[in-house]
Amino acid sequence: xxxxxxxxxxxxxxxxxxxxxxxxxxxxxxxxxxxxxxxxxxxxxxxxxxxxxxxxxxxxxxxxxxxxxxxxxxxxxxxxxxxxxxxxxxxxxxxxxxxxxxxxxxxxxxxxxxxxxxxxxxxxxxxxxxxxxxxxxxxxxxxxxxxxxxxxxxxxxxxxxxxxxxxxxxxxxxxxxxxxxxxxxxxxxxxxxxxxxxxxxxxxxxxxxxxxxxxxxxxxxxxxxxxxxxxxxxx
Numbered sequence: 383x384x385x386x387x388x389x390x391x392x393x394x395x396x397x398x399x400x401x402x403x404x405x406x407x408x409x410x411x412x413x414x415x416x417x418x419x420x421x422x423x424x425x426x427x428x429x430x431x432x433x434x435x436x437x438x439x440x441x442x443x444x445x446x447x448x449x450x451x452x453x454x455x456x457x458x459x460x461x462x463x464x465x466x467x468x469x470x471x472x473x474x475x476x477x478x479x480x481x482x483x484x485x486x487x488x489x490x491x492x493x494x495x496x497x498x499x500x501x502x503x504x505x506x507x508x509x510x511x512x513x514x515x516x517x518x519x520x521x522x523x524x525x526x527x528x529x530x531x532x533x534x535x536x537x538x539x540x541x542x543x544x545x546x547x548x549x550x551x552x553x554x555x556x557x558x559x560x561x562x563x564x565x566x567x568x569x570x571x572x573x574x575x576x577x578x579x580x581x582x583x584x585x586x587x588x589x590x591x592x593x594x595x596x597x598x599x600x601x602x603x604x605x606x607x608x609x610x611x612x613x614x615x616x617x
Contacts, residue, residue: 435464435480438498441534442506444475455501456481459494469531476534478527528581532588555607569598569616578609590615 390396396405440452449468456463456479464480483494557576564571574586587597595615603610 435482436495438479438481438502439530439534440475440477440479440502440506441538442475444470444473448475448505449477451505452477452479452502455498455505459498459501461498467527467531469535471535474535474538476531476538478530528584529588532585533592536589536592569614572613572615574609574611574613576609577607578604582609583611586611586613
């Protein structure tokens with residue numbers, strides 16, 4: 383159970399019942415935003431079909447014009463893209479698409495899905511024949527979209543690819559990570575200090591979770607461009 387002590391923009395306790403109700407709904411299992419694409423209830427991915435939509439997971443090598451080619455394939459097969467979310471890192475791309483056919487129904491024809499998978503894999507692989515370079519799948523199970531994209535890139539081991547490294551960062555912004563093992567207590571303390579950015583805590587917690595660690599407690603602070611996080615974890 384995580385407990386967060388929060389205040390409004392004036393630093394005062396939140397007492398408005400509507401605001402409290404909105405926070406509870408947003409953070410709860412049925413939480414959803416009401417803005418733009420993120421308002422769509424299908425921000426949960428992982429099943430063959432979600433209502434009138436089908437979720438497709440793509441991962442491959444990033445390059446200019448890739449999304450345009452993916453969209454062209456879906457359009458040629460008369461599929462509509464209802465919503466999509468894309469992450470790129472170290473020249474790799476992970477994408478979750480929600481699509482339906484021209485009749486606005488979820489796809490349940492195995493032949494059509496097979497043709498789509500074959501053509502999308504061909505585009506993702508480009509000129510390379512290695513099947514490990516790209517992958518198309520139809521998800522099976524529920525998860526948060528951002529969480530799923532993080533899992534896809536982690537499983538793809540994108541962090542081992544050639545790309546930006548800590549040596550490319552200014553010395554003051556290079557991550558400083560320290561792990562202290564508390565044997566008598568049965569847990570470890572992971573201290574991270576680095577340049578702050580959006581979703582930094584999300585990425586750290588997801589990474590620890592994917593490594594089969596449980597985050598028991600954490601302390602988070604941000605000073606200017608820097609972020610400091612201390613996580614108490616155990617297996």
